[in-house]
Amino acid sequence: MRIERLEPLWPNSKKGCMALAFDLDGPTGDAMLNHSIWCNPEYFSFGGYGPFRALGRLLDLLDDFTLPATFFVPAWVIKTWPNQCKEIVERGHEIGYHGYKHESFFTLDREQQFRVMEKSQHIFWKYLGQQAKGFRTPSGDWHKDTLSILSDFGVIYSSSMRGDDRPYLIHLNNNHPLVELPGKWELDDYSSIAYTRNPNFPAGLDRTASYRLTLENWCFEFDGAMDEGLFLTTLFHPKIIGKPGRLIILEKYFEHICGRNDVWFAKGKNVAEWVLKARGYNNER
């Protein structure tokens, strides 16, 4: 594996690039994988609020600002809330892979990862009539075999790592590098405004951050990245940000980011396709 650093290069002479992204995890994750969620209905309902209740509001807000977005969705969520997930696609947004029940790929062997991807691809075809080109690691990290498995399933980009604020290419043992669109915890709504009990988050049940300061932080991150002509994506979760009070943060954030005309707002797959094309790679996989 070889990593190739790239200088930013954006279409239509735009200075910076913003790819809004939401992780529609629903109730999937560790508690579902260890089955404890089935004796913790409150926690299940906390997660279910995302696809069941918050998603529609988010889609409406994105419409209001004509902003494109990518939703990384565990296939179990698509199977459980198919109509809500179909609406994401019908309203012009992208859906990317995010595990079946939000597995940590780092903990799975090659065969197990393959089966998660195979099951996910089947569900994407069955309920959405498409397969995904993008992938975001659920629960943090990937295994040494993950990249070649993603390539086998036609994935052209990942948005999982942290080490840069420009897209970069990861070269495998073939002619199709994987584009990495790195994110950052500073634009993860969990790190400032998530609050759940049993399991406790934040640990010790401290207070969440101020909504006003959260908005301000996100605006600083956007301004800094765009001023330097870089790439930015978000790790927002509908079950966290898609509640009426928090949606005001997002509305004001969208007002702020749409105030610039030198930014390319794009879905992850469009950014990845642009990067590959600009470097002379054929996107047809």
Ligand SMILES: [Zn+2]
């Ligand atoms: Zn997730």
